Amino acid sequence: MRNLNAIPLSALRVIEAVARTGTLAAAAEELGVTAGALSQRLGKAEKALGQPLFLRASTGLSPTDACARIAPRLTSAFTELSGALDDLREEAESVLTITVAPIFASRWLIWRIGRFNECHPGVSVRLVPGVPLVDLDRSGHDAGIRVLPASAARPANAVKLLDQRVFPVMSPALARGVKVPEDLLRLPVIRENEGLQGWGPWWEGMGRVPPVMPAGPAYEDASLCLDAAMMGQGVFMAWETLACDALERGQVASPFPERIRTGSTYWFATRGASARKPALLEFRNWIQEEIDVSIRQWRGT
Amino acid sequence: MRNLNAIPLSALRVIEAVARTGTLAAAAEELGVTAGALSQRLGKAEKALGQPLFLRASTGLSPTDACARIAPRLTSAFTELSGALDDLREEAESVLTITVAPIFASRWLIWRIGRFNECHPGVSVRLVPGVPLVDLDRSGHDAGIRVLPASAARPANAVKLLDQRVFPVMSPALARGVKVPEDLLRLPVIRENEGLQGWGPWWEGMGRVPPVMPAGPAYEDASLCLDAAMMGQGVFMAWETLACDALERGQVASPFPERIRTGSTYWFATRGASARKPALLEFRNWIQEEIDVSIRQWRGT
DNA sequence: GACGGGGCTTTAGAAAAGCTAAATGCGAAA
DNA sequence: TTTCGCATTTAGCTTTTCTAAAGCCCCGTC
Secondary structure, three states, X not given: OHHHHHOOHHHHHHHHHXXXXXXXXXXXXXXXOOHHHHHHHHHHHHHHHOOOOEEEEOOEEEEOHHHHHHHHHHHHHHHHHHHHHHHHHHHHHHEEEEEEOHHHHHHHHHHHHHHHHHHOOXXXXXXXXXXXXXXXXXXXXXXXXXXXXXXXXXXXXEEEEEEEEEEEEEOHHHHOOOOOHHHHHHOOEEEEOOOOOOHHHHHHHOOOXXXXXXXXXXXXXXXXXXXXXXXXXXXXXXXXXXXXXXXHOOOOEOOOOOOEEEEEEEEEEEOHHHOOOHHHHHHHHHHHHHHHHHHHHHOOO | OHHHXXXXXXXXXXXXXXXXXXXXXXXXXXXXXXHHHHHHHHHHHHHHHOOOOEEEEOOEEEEOHHHHHHHHHHHHHXXXXXXXXXXXXXXXXXXXXXXXXHHHHHXXXXXXXXXXXXXXXXXXXXXXXXXXXXXXXXXXOOEEEEEXXXXXXXXXXXXXXEEEEEEEEEOHHHHOOOOXXXXXXXXXXXXXXXXXXXHHHHXXXXXXXXXXXXXXXXXXXXXXXXXXXXXXXXXXXXXXXXXXXXXXXXXXXXOOOOOXXXXXEEEEEEOHHHOOOHHHHHHHHHHXXXXXHHHHHHXXX
């Protein structure tokens, strides 16, 4: 492979094009430069290789034996390169790579993505679950869906998908004993990573001073916490996108109709270079509609 | 194929090398430039393609999905290019392309070339019969064997193979009636292209004033003339390299022992760029020896 | 036999690309 | 924390490559 260092690749391209088209002029047209430039490149190539590659005839250039023998291989190699490049471009157009917080992907997005595929068969969406906020312009992702607290700066190239709202969920059996918020104090609180995310805003939203609550089991991520809630292990303060489907299916119950804003926001951030991809715009539109539908549904409006 | 115009081929090479080696530093070593140069090329490539191709990790660069997908194709394409180049080089070393006057090729060289092949199995000799003197430096031939009259300029990069000598030949039956040169006047003269090449110098060399001779059949080339002589159609003034084998085999007879110089010379001319090819030197040495042997033999020394 | 055209080559100057070396940044391992 | 490995950036310099125009050669035409 190192022998490619000895001769500029552009020279090989000239050899290929001239061998294929038969004239310098035609090759020049194809490569988008003047014939003079090619003549020079060719001259250099022949000098570098120590042998003439084309016989100069009045009607054009005809390859020497040796050149004719390798020309098809050059053609095939460049065709391969060209094809690979095509694929790259095509894929760039038809494939969306989207980084999503796992919680959103696992409990909401992946159950709906099939519908997008049905409507847009030419587009393939790849979800990349990932917690860390990646710099989209460097990561190779076309877009990212992330939840940011109100305190965070508005991300670049981002549109708001929805305000995050929370509410307590529990198994339907437990819910039967819960009539007023204070009833919750009798239940263990299922915590994500030992934290009590969302409880403060919720009590306040309900017009109460946040009380001390009995600690229940803790799990590593919100999805596991929701499972625990389904199983009756306690009460869990759930994000709406996390719980809406479980609520719909009756796997968990929500005793109070209030949906309290935490101040966090879902953002759909687009990579600058992908901003013009039609597939990406379609996807964003689709997800916005889908969120609308989904929320309207389960909020019971 | 035109899409290759949009991005420098060297950038593709960087992509390939980095994808394969995993680090910029290793790729830089392979391509023989600094890592900084590659970083720049890569940056340009990513900009040109509108998408990042590698994720920057602290341990090196890791290709994005899309890049990983095309990388093997790039590798295969460059391997193909590299292989083609190798072949070109190898062939340049092991293949000799030699342009020869057809008369010399057909009656002398091709019957002996097999011996060269036996001694030098790695070298393959291609004879390109051709009358016109080609410019070796432009024709793609490594060497040429040509006969030039004394008046011609000594060709560049040429060594003398032998002085051309001529003598009359005829069928053994006819030869029985020929004791002195004047006996030839009773025979038809077989002519090449209506000409009487060689007769003047021969008569003079024999100490005679060139007489008028009876015209016989004419043929297009000397090889056909020799055939005619074998068949008893007359007498033919043959070049020694043309007739020596036929003489050896008794197909023609030469009544006089004198071998008269015409002043023409066989040259072995080498293309400048091929002058250092070991195979070419071997061939030249071989042909010189072969000529020595052949001439010594049939001159009966 | 001059003429014209197609096609390659040459030339000079200008533009662009590419390179190097060194400074910088950034994680991870020690 | 320090250090180490690796990538990136910067500035300046070299080298390459390009273009446009003129030149040359061969060939067929008028």
